[in-house]
Amino acid sequence: MGMEWFKPAIFFGSMAYAVMGVIVFWVCFIIIDKLSPHDLWGEIVEKRNMALAIVVAAMCLGIAQIIAAAVHG
Numbered sequence: 001m002g003m004e005w006f007k008p009a010i011f012f013g014s015m016a017y018a019v020m021g022v023i024v025f026w027v028c029f030i031i032i033d034k035l036s037p038h039d040l041w042g043e044i045v046e047k048r049n050m051a052l053a054i055v056v057a058a059m060c061l062g063i064a065q066i067i068a069a070a071v072h073g
Helices: 010-037 040-046 050-072
Strands: none
Touching: 010 040, 010 050, 040 050
């Protein structure tokens, strides 16, 4: 494989796609949080709702997989 990945254009392009993916992920999470009937963060952190935490984690993994597939090509 060599050091092709360390070329500045490839490295910064990968970093740009990573930042773009994280931004899209957070926007999707905020939209889902606003659409849900309860305050997700308050339910998970303050009330320690483990079932909701698992559902939100599964949702996050799904969104992340969709974004990764879209960015990858």
